[in-house]
Amino acid sequence: MTEPLVSVRGLTVDYVVEGRRHRAVDGVDFDIAPGGSLGLVGESGSGKSTIAFALARYLPAGAEVRAERLTVAGHDVRGLGARALRDYRRTAIGFVYQEPARALNPTRSVGSQVAETHRLRGVRAAAARTATVEAFAEVGLPDPETLVHRFPHELSGGQQQRVVIAMALAADPRLLILDEPTTGLDSRVEAEVIALVDRLRRERGFATLLISHNLPLVASHTERIGVLEHGILVEHGEAAGVVEAPLHPYSRLLVDAVPSLDARTRPVEPEHAQPLLSVRGVSKRYGSHLALDGVDLDIGRGEVLGLVGESGSGKTTLGRVIAGLARAEGSVSLEGSDAAAAVPVQFVFQSPDASLNPRRTVRQTLTRSIQLLHGDTDAEELVLSTGLPVDVLDKLPDELSGGQKQRVAIARAFAGRSPLVICDEPTSALDVSVQARVLDLLVELQERTGVSYLFITHDLAVVRRIAHRVAVLNGGRIVETGAVDDVLGDPQHPYSASLVDAARSLRGETTRGLRDVIAA
Template identity: 45%
Template structure:
């Protein structure tokens, strides 16, 4: 039985009274109980296809031709009333951005309960199902998490809450739009295993939208490759991987990282540290209605060293303490105990006035550059903002510095007048890196800098970071849940679990001869077995 049947679909966006095509002539089917993956780089039309299918296109989105049928109902041009009957009970959506998908004013459990109640349940049965779905989605301590608001959860936990909401309606089709891009590999494996179990046990169909060919190859019955709004290739994973017809597909395969990474032989003599954390602990107060006020130990005597001119990575599951460690290292969070030494200066407990001059030595690049770049600032204003803040130079010298910075991150000078909305994800990340370089820091801290980017753009950004390190002698503290990325860029690594460092050392040594069971679990969970087998 065919659950989804798309024929000749054209979708575009109205800009300046003209329709810009986003999807062109797409034919796509999904059978009951089938897993189909749509892969392609940013802007290929993957998400537009999913949104058009269930009537969630933005206000300027238009279906200009073709049809889209879900469970026998024509959704192209359907009324909002018809579409609402489909959403949740027939089609469950797992969006990519958890902060957009969750209501910030409602507790997580309440939002899952709404989906459960649509199936006619009431009373104690609703709460029982809420906790069940949270547990199925890999959320630890479901009772506590159900009572929390989205802002009280980590990014990974928010994503798992969205997955729980999608599962709560027990739909016939789940559309998963980059459902695990923000998750570490072990949680990613648990989530995808669970979704795969639903397919096999209950006959649910799964449409996965992803830029990660490894995930698609491991999980899908059929892979659809899209580029520039068109379907360029389609087939089972083995055929796509072994005998791809299109050059673009071969590019995607070449960019996929191996499951067992190849390690360059690196200098084993560690330089002096530029950053040293010693026995750093952090306890956050937690107000629990049932248990009263208590402390949550986010970090427990964490010691990390970043060698000068090299890259040290922090890896581990969501909530393990990676980002908290980074924030303490940057002085954005105060440690409960321990020492933080930046370039020979102890920064623990310093006042804002005494810490501010030291911020010129260390800068931060966030995971989502679109959220951290002021949408009203041009590129020139964004990259010179640190210079203005520290009152360095005049308008003319700052503009010259902006041109130098764009040269360093391989963007043309013509981009100086552009706004963030006019840039691709990779281009925005280059601007964020340029801004971090503006004050000529010695250390750059990078919090998941490529997790939201497709594999081809990931390669470009990682190569850019490596080139900048070689040219400028930069040191990096690199936070990531992607071990294959870490293997490519880092010299040394600390593996974290539940607020502690369970293993650390040179990347090659830790990843090829892991001593910790947790490290072995992380390595075993890296997707891409089919990609390797096809090579």
């Protein structure tokens, strides 16, 4: 029998902060075969990333690690000294992080950063530069000889992630750890990145540990799945078996929460024909880059319009223009008012961590919003309306979970009587069960208040779950608009078809069973 490349037995990790002990991982066991693949799924805080960092010995001060066995490629990770640990990280493992922009040094060219990885292995400068160009070509980056001289901010999100993958594979590791590697990427780029990892794993023979909140992604691109709940591995088995016939109630909950590309859509209602928002000929430049090119768009009263397109297509820019946060050519009118004046539009951003003041309690944040928007409610009523317990009112953002913070951001958007709320990727960083609850909340609030949404997302299954109509943005232009069933079921524009095809390929053959479970 082949010895496993990764062997973990009884892994327990405690975080000790200000004398208080929090158990993040509790007695976890698993193996990964040479060249094999394991996916870890679970809610935020379930211990997925902690396991990955334990394998790399990257855990912060205050973390206490215990394990009967913790080996990777013959290395006992627990007992590595400083020099042995450096050699282990340099040769045995590669790490691909969730946010490539934060993993790359903004002050250095991407080529120099990858070349440095080769230099640390003793490769001479000229050979390191050649190896970097070859690595960029291997990961599918265009014109690699030119691109090596660019800085991270000059690359798209998908290109940045390819650079990080090239860097992680520079040392030819035995294990590649991918921690939420496609969060925030649109379906087409996401499919390309995952297909790239699959191809390189077959060609090079390394093993992968894929950590993600995207269950369909993990199910279709790993051989085995482990399901984590509160640090405990509650289920572990073949990918197809876990998604088609989950044994643990929590696994079933995750499967049931996955939005389907074939789910029933919300019908377009007669009142949606009454115009609320009209966008005509909107164009926006950033220097020489044309971000929006003559965009025309309408949103009806009580309507949810999904806006989809790849990273850099102009989705967020259009949302900011409609909200009056950015100036542009053309006209934006809401109920006949010019949006150049104060527009009663609210915005729910992708990251509540970045949009909530870390020094203000929930009560202070919501009370201020009610005052500024002349609302007729109070903070307690707002948190109750979004399904939050009243005791969150006196907590700071860092005392809340990711889902709770996003609910606070949504509550803030409903502090006044704004007829239009712009939601910019509000669920992209949430795990599937929290995502499902937030989407249900948004639908409930929309139906109760009659508000309209511009819902920006890269996830077509989410569009199908929440939107009445969908608009497809490509290169700053609207290329297709229509009812969700029509656009996603029978796309007329080649670009729309490519997005749908990519979304389906991400779910792969394995998730046919997943869709059957959801439909059951």
